Amino acid sequence: xxxxxxxxxxxxxxxxxxxxxxxxxxxxxxxxxxxxxxxxxxxxxxxxxxxxxxxxxxxxxxxxxxxxxxxxxxxxxxxxxxxxxxxxxxxxxxxxxxxxxxxxxxxxxxxxxxx
Amino acid sequence: xxxxxxxxxxxxxxxxxxxxxxxxxxxxxxxxxxxxxxxxxxxxxxxxxxxxxxxxxxxxxxxxxxxxxxxxxxxxxxxxxxxxxxxxxxxxxxxxxxxxxxxxxxxxxxxxxxxxxxxxxxxxxxxxxxxxxxxxxxxxxxxxxxxxxxxxxxxxxxxxxxxxxxxxxxxxxxxxxxxxxxxxxxxxxxxxxxxxxxxxxxxxxxxxxxxxxxxxxxxxxxxxxxxxxxxxxxxxxxxxxxxxxxxx
Numbered sequence: 001x002x003x004x005x006x007x008x009x010x011x012x013x014x015x016x017x018x019x020x021x022x023x024x025x026x027x028x029x030x031x032x033x034x035x036x037x038x039x040x041x042x043x044x045x046x047x048x049x050x051x052x053x054x055x056x057x058x059x060x061x062x063x064x065x066x067x068x069x070x071x072x073x074x075x076x077x078x079x080x081x082x083x084x085x086x087x088x089x090x091x092x093x094x095x096x097x098x099x100x101x102x103x104x105x106x107x108x109x110x111x112x113x114x115x
Numbered sequence: 116x117x118x119x120x121x122x123x124x125x126x127x128x129x130x131x132x133x134x135x136x137x138x139x140x141x142x143x144x145x146x147x148x149x150x151x152x153x154x155x156x157x158x159x160x161x162x163x164x165x166x167x168x169x170x171x172x173x174x175x176x177x178x179x180x181x182x183x184x185x186x187x188x189x190x191x192x193x194x195x196x197x198x199x200x201x202x203x204x205x206x207x208x209x210x211x212x213x214x215x216x217x218x219x220x221x222x223x224x225x226x227x228x229x230x231x232x233x234x235x236x237x238x239x240x241x242x243x244x245x246x247x248x249x250x251x252x253x254x255x256x257x258x259x260x261x262x263x264x265x266x267x268x269x270x271x272x273x274x275x276x277x278x279x280x281x282x283x284x285x286x287x288x289x290x291x292x293x294x295x296x297x298x299x300x301x302x303x304x305x306x307x308x309x310x311x312x313x314x315x316x317x318x319x320x321x322x323x324x325x326x327x328x329x330x331x332x333x334x335x336x337x338x339x340x341x342x343x344x345x346x347x348x349x350x351x352x353x354x355x356x357x358x359x360x361x362x363x
Contacts, residue, residue, distance in 0.1 A: 002323050003323050003324055003325055003327060003329050004323045004329070004358040004359070006329075007329045007359075008359065073329075073330070076291075076325060076326075077287065077290050077291045077294075077330060078290055078291075080291065080292055080293045080326070085325065
């Protein structure tokens with residue numbers, strides 16, 4: 001994949017994450033007091049509200065893609081070499097996939113009441 | 116026979132010139148040699164170095180040629196900041212001690228001389244010439260007329276003298292040895308922005324790689340040190356505009 005496409009994804013995920021995290025924070029402070037919003041029942045209720053669970057899933061994907069691409073960029077700037085760069089790229093992709101899979105599992109289980 | 120005199124010998128003001136001396140062929144360590152050099156208001160750092168070379172230490176290695184900021188040969192770190200020795204007056208440094216060192220981000224040949232081969236090779240990689248089949252000289256060769264606005268698009272970027280100061284000041288180049296660097300990227304923009312050129316896509320493809328244009332952090336230090344007023348940081352951002360689809 002061309003670097004410009006990767007960077008377009010990088011910038012797009014950053015913008016998307018900023019918007020969705022802002023919505024997430026606004027939900028926390030406008031619906032009830034911030035302290036109450038973090039009560040166990042209220043947190044679980046968020047996951048059971050499907051549109052909100054979808055938004056959390058989107059935040060997870062956006063931040064994972066953005067974060068691990070950022071890590072890849074930092075690592076290839078620190079050290080160079082064909083095999084090293086290949087290892088960094090695939091390592092970051094694998095770590096991103098694992099994080100998304102684990103996070104999605106949590107969101108799915110909680111929204112289905114498997115807690 | 117009259118005794119040869121230093122041109123600045125009659126001066127009452129002196130400065131301590133600290134010259135970094137190293138020879139990687141023998142030892143990678145760098146040592147500073149100190150010299151008291153007389154100077155006048157117009158004395159440049161290069162004048163002072165040549166004064167030392169002529170009268171105090173013949174072994175000082177320095178590369179220079181035109182002495183008027185045209186050839187880009189005498190780039191070095193002057194009091195920690197990359198600059199042309201022939202274009203920096205001692206009186207403007209406002210310091211009693213002037214430290215000169217080889218430029219960062221280049222292999223040292225000896226003392227103040229660095230190997231610029233890497234920069235020239237990335238420069239060549241950018242195809243620094245007009246790509247246009249019609250530009251070949253034939254019997255029917257015609258002129259490519261440009262409006263002042265079209266010239267304005269690239270003219271400042273064609274002032275690059277390949278001194279390498281921008282690459283020396285670049286923080287990305289300090290860690291990423293494969294990074295193309297501001298000099299090469301600016302030259303890519305110089306030709307991409309030229310309406311006579313038809314090689315835009317070729318050049319954009321060359322710079323759009325993992326150690327290409329996207330590794331620029333926009334620190335802007337390249338633009339600050341350019342002795343010819345070129346703004347590489349801006350050129351790089353304009354090139355990004357092409358790759359992101361903001362510019363056609």
